[in-house]
Amino acid sequence: MHRRAAALAVPLAAITLAVSSCGSIPEEWRTPAFLRMNGDQLDPRLPTVTGEVGEEPEVAFPESDPPDEEISGIVSAGSGEDELVRADDLVVANVVQYQWTGPGEGELAEGMSSYETGAPDLIRMEQMPEQISEVLVNQPVGSRAVYVMPPLTEDEQAQAEAAGQAAPAGASVLVIDLVNSFNKGSVVPGEQSTDGGDGLPVVTQEGHSEPTIEFPEDAEAPEDLEVVPLIEGTGDEVEEGEQVIVQYTGVRWEADDNGEHPSFDSTWSRGGDPFDTTIGAGAVIEGWDEGIVGQPVGSRLLLSVPADMAYGATEEETMGAPAGPLVFVVDVLGSYKNPPPAEEEGGAAPEEGAEEEADPAEGGE
DSSP: OTTOTTTTHHHHHHHHHHHGGGGGSOGGGOEEOOOSSTTOOOOTTSOEEESOTTSOOEEEOOSSOOOSSOEEEEEEOOSOTTSBOOTTOEEEEEEEEEEEEETTEEEEEEEEEHHHHTOOEEEEGGGSOHHHHHHHTTOBTTOEEEEEEOOOOHHHHHHHHHTTOOOOSSEEEEEEEEEEEEOTTOOOSSOOSOOBOTTSOEEEOOTTSOOEEEOOTTOOOOSSOEEEEEEOOOSOBOOTTOEEEEEEEEEESSOOTTSOOOEEEEGGGGTTOOEEEEOSSSSBOHHHHHHHTTOBTTOEEEEEEOGGGTTOSSHHHHTTSOOSOEEEEEEEEEEEOOOOOOOOSSSOOOOTTTTSOOOTTBOOO
16 A cells, blocks of 8 residues: 555554454364355354444443354445445455454454554455455445454464564454445546646546646646646545545656657556555645645646656756656545554654655655
């Protein structure tokens, strides 16, 4: 996940630690405790999870010891049959972790509720352990899943403590609410009300294809940032510091030796896999921070970014990034509150982006 190593340390650590012991569980013990057809009942050994999806759940623990095998199930299925989660989606989810400590006893794990922070997790399904993802795949957005992971063995507790992690007491219980899902090739809905022009490039895009960006002859790049909504979104305005999910293509204003303006970077070159980043906080170039903050979710934006709001005017300044003024076409698919930074334990938290893939849209000194 881009730009979220530090911010997601707490919720993703919950998932990772909860399933870390499952590699030692025999395959025949991995029990999907539900049948997807005909509304068959959940395994009675699962905790009872109630409440509306979209609100923090209420969990009642059975009057028995936690099972020594992994069980899971769909508590309630969403209604959106046209919004089924795919195995390679970027999913937005609220995640809550509990500890089942004994018969009828359990509690919310401290700091392990995205409902408390108001900031859902961005989960790339391809990066999730199979025992998490397989329950969610083919479920509609709006569904709620529950997982029970057996208590850690003594060896696993020792391993966790050696790694500086607090070993949870009892079994771990995860509740995951599917808020939204973005698949490869996702674009904003609606038709373009303008294609740009008037001295700026002309943008055409058919369906879920990469946009075509045509430059006017002999036109000069604007000196200031230009933001043109090609499709005006109807969602909430993007706020500074939020995590945005976008599709984008970037090209240089200056043509190459063949008179072309080839893309220097694009999510489409990576199979249309949506990109997520923090906006308005220096995680990306200034042209993105100023151009995207304040725009409604669901917008398609044409951004003409001057060199001083991108990477610089010359190759010497850019350190491998494209020099000069740039043009981006950005689909703003979603925007969500960012989780608070993980608390420091025994040292400073990782710097933002420290363990993430570099991306040409990233900011820099």
